[in-house]
Amino acid sequence: MYVAIRELHTARGRFAMITVVVALLGVLVAFLGGLTAGLARQNISAVQALPGTHVVVADDGAPASFDRSQLTDAQVDATMRADRAALPVGISRGTVEAEGRVLPVAVFGMPPEATPDAVRREHGTIRLSAAAADSLGVRAGDRVTVGAMAFTVDVDHADRWYSHTPVAYVALADWRLVNPQSGAATVVTTASSPAVGGTVALTRDRALSAIGSYDSEHRSLQLMTVMLFAISALVVGSFFVVWTMQRIGDIATLKALGAATRTLVVDALGQAALVLGLGVTVGTGLAAAVGVAVGGAVPFEVSASTTLLPATLLIVLGLAGSVVALRFLITTDPLTALNAAR
Structure with missing residues (x-):
C-alpha cells in the first residue's frame, strides 16, 4: 500500500x-x-401488523384487492369454522372530525380478540396514532366523529399506516355501523389457508400486492x-x-x-x-x-x-x-x- x-x-x-x-x-x-x-x-405497516399468517379476501375473478373485497356473513362464518384462529377485519377509508378539523384515515374494524390492535372497549372507542391525534389536536378522552357516529379517543403510540393514510382502530361492530354497505368484513386473518367458496387465501407477502398502488x-x-x-x-x-x-x-x-x-x-x-x-x-x-x-x-x-x-x-x-x-x-x-x- x-x-x-x-x-x-x-x-x-x-x-x-x-x-x-x-x-x-x-x-x-x-x-x-x-x-x-x-x-x-x-x-403496508397496518397490514403487516395483522395477526395470522394468511389473509382471506373476496374472490371476484380479478387480482385480489382490499378496496374491492367484501366478505359476507356466510363466508366469514365458514372461514372461522375452518380455522379457530381466524379473525375478521374491516378495512375502509373515512375521515375523523374534531372541532372543525378533518383528517382522512383508514378505518380498521378489529374484533375484541385481535390483541394488541383491539380497542379497549367493544363500542364507541377509536384508537388514533399519536401523529393523527396531534394533527386533529385531540387527546385521550376527547370526542370525535367518523361519519355519523361519535367516538371517544384512545391515543395509541404505534405508528400504523395503510396506503399512505394513518390508521384509526375501532371495534368491528362499530365499523359495520359506519360502513353498512361494505359487508361483514373486508378480510379474515387466519393461521392457515382455508379459502371457502368465493374467497381466496393469500400469504402475508402476497397480500401486500392487494394494497392499491403498492x-x-x-x-x-x-x-x-x-x-x-x-x-x-x-x-x-x-x-x-x-x-x-x-x-x-x-x-x-x-x-x-x-x-x-x-x-x-x-x-x-x-x-x-x-x-x-x-x-x-x-x-x-x-x-x-x-x-x-x-x-x-x-x-x-x-x-x-x-x-x-x-x-x-x-x-x-x-x-x-x-x-x-x-x-x-x-x-x-x-x-x-x-x-x-x-
Missing part, C-alpha cells in the same frame, strides 16, 4: 474529486433506500435504486481506468524494477477501497443525519437495511468496477518504461 498512499498524497486533487463524487453517490443511494423503506412502511410504487423505487448502483459502479470504474492508463509508465517502471504484478494489483485495489470506504462512509452518514432531521416531514426510515447494506453494496460494486482497470495494470510491459525514456 506504500505506492497507493503516496499517489493519494501526491494527486490529492484528483482523489478528492472522486471521493466527493463517491460521497454524493452514497448520499443518493442511502437516501433513496431510506425513502423507499419509509414509503413502504406508510403503505407494487407499482415499490418496484419503481427499487428499479431506480438498481440503476443508481449500476451508475455508481460505472463512474468509479471509469475513474480508475483513466487513472491507471495515465500511470502506465510508472507501472512499467515499477515492474522493470522488480515489483510483482500481484503486489501492484493489491496496491491498486487497496487504493480503490480507501477512496470508496471514505466516500461511502461520509455520504451514508450525511444521508442518515438528514433523514433523521426530516423524518417527521418525510417518510424516511433509518436502519441497517437502508444504510449499512446499501453502503456495503456500493463499496463492493465500486471495487468490481475498478477491477476493469486491472487489465491495463496486468498487461503493461516493463519494456514500455525503456521506450518511454528514449
Whole structure:
C-alpha cells in the first residue's frame, strides 16, 4: 500500500474529486433506500401488523384487492369454522372530525380478540396514532366523529399506516355501523389457508400486492435504486481506468524494477477501497443525519437495511468496477518504461 498512499498524497486533487463524487453517490443511494423503506412502511405497516399468517379476501375473478373485497356473513362464518384462529377485519377509508378539523384515515374494524390492535372497549372507542391525534389536536378522552357516529379517543403510540393514510382502530361492530354497505368484513386473518367458496387465501407477502398502488410504487423505487448502483459502479470504474492508463509508465517502471504484478494489483485495489470506504462512509452518514432531521416531514426510515447494506453494496460494486482497470495494470510491459525514456 506504500505506492497507493503516496499517489493519494501526491494527486490529492484528483482523489478528492472522486471521493466527493463517491460521497454524493452514497448520499443518493442511502437516501433513496431510506425513502423507499419509509414509503413502504406508510403503505403496508397496518397490514403487516395483522395477526395470522394468511389473509382471506373476496374472490371476484380479478387480482385480489382490499378496496374491492367484501366478505359476507356466510363466508366469514365458514372461514372461522375452518380455522379457530381466524379473525375478521374491516378495512375502509373515512375521515375523523374534531372541532372543525378533518383528517382522512383508514378505518380498521378489529374484533375484541385481535390483541394488541383491539380497542379497549367493544363500542364507541377509536384508537388514533399519536401523529393523527396531534394533527386533529385531540387527546385521550376527547370526542370525535367518523361519519355519523361519535367516538371517544384512545391515543395509541404505534405508528400504523395503510396506503399512505394513518390508521384509526375501532371495534368491528362499530365499523359495520359506519360502513353498512361494505359487508361483514373486508378480510379474515387466519393461521392457515382455508379459502371457502368465493374467497381466496393469500400469504402475508402476497397480500401486500392487494394494497392499491403498492407494487407499482415499490418496484419503481427499487428499479431506480438498481440503476443508481449500476451508475455508481460505472463512474468509479471509469475513474480508475483513466487513472491507471495515465500511470502506465510508472507501472512499467515499477515492474522493470522488480515489483510483482500481484503486489501492484493489491496496491491498486487497496487504493480503490480507501477512496470508496471514505466516500461511502461520509455520504451514508450525511444521508442518515438528514433523514433523521426530516423524518417527521418525510417518510424516511433509518436502519441497517437502508444504510449499512446499501453502503456495503456500493463499496463492493465500486471495487468490481475498478477491477476493469486491472487489465491495463496486468498487461503493461516493463519494456514500455525503456521506450518511454528514449
